[in-house]
Amino acid sequence: MSYCVNCGVELDDTAAFCPLCHTPVHNPNQPVNQTAPKPFPTERKEVPPASKLQVAILLSTILASVAVCCGVLNVFLRTQRTWSLYVIGAALMIWIWTVPPLLHHRKDTFRLQLLADVLAIAVYVSLIAVDLDGWDWYWHLALPIILLLGALFLFWGLTMGRRKRSTLTSMTLVIGSIGVFILGVERFVDLFFLGHWSPGWSLIVLAVCVILIIPLIVVRRVPSLREEVRRRFHL
Ligand SMILES: [Zn+2]
Secondary structure: OEEOOOOOOEEOOOOOEOOOOOOEOOOOOOOOOOOOOOOOOOOOOOOOOOOHHHHHHHHHHHHHHHHHHHHHHHHHHOOOOOOHHHHHHHHHHHHHHHHHHHHOOOOOOHHHHHHHHHHHHHHHHHHHHHHHOOHHHHHHHHHHHHHHHHHHHHHHHHHHHOOOOOHHHHHHHHHHHHHHHHHHHHHHHHHHHOOOOOOOHHHHHHHHHHHHHHHHHHHHHOHHHHHHHHHHHOO
16 A cells, blocks of 8 residues: 655555655555556546437426326316316426427427417417307417417527627617517507506516616617627627
């Protein structure tokens, strides 16, 4: 057994250098054992990345078993409410959101996937409407807001997905579109509950968005300011 002359750590027989302070090991009574296997792996090995197909199968299995278990429980317990429909619907919705994007290239099929995502939400909320017997709020409140949300994501995907945008431009686009989205949400809420559109709280949100956007646009337009911001915030 050798000890490092510099830091005193106990050394393995195979160590030619102290693993902590890299001091060479010279012990005339016990030369470094060159033949014994090292106590640690000497070759770098790559952990194979989990295949997307396997993740997709795992996710599908988990979601399917949750849905089936809840369905069976619901049948056995014979409760009045078909609560398991909510769980099954949610499992289906999560499946549509997660599994297809794992199996294909997201960029090429962005619009198709977005359409499927929005449809999944619309169908899920319609399930709630069926259960609560409330088609009125579904058609006039929930569906318009879901479609507006889809439009928001479509806008983001089309403006930022194709080519790399600067952080400043992306922030301007995101903040601006959120302001418009909130305005749209209040429009549908007002039309449903009041019967007419009287913008209130959404105008405050929109004003805040505009206040945030103006300096972003100014900074983007003035090259010296843009460089200063880029340096300070590492954009
Ligand atoms: Zn040492």
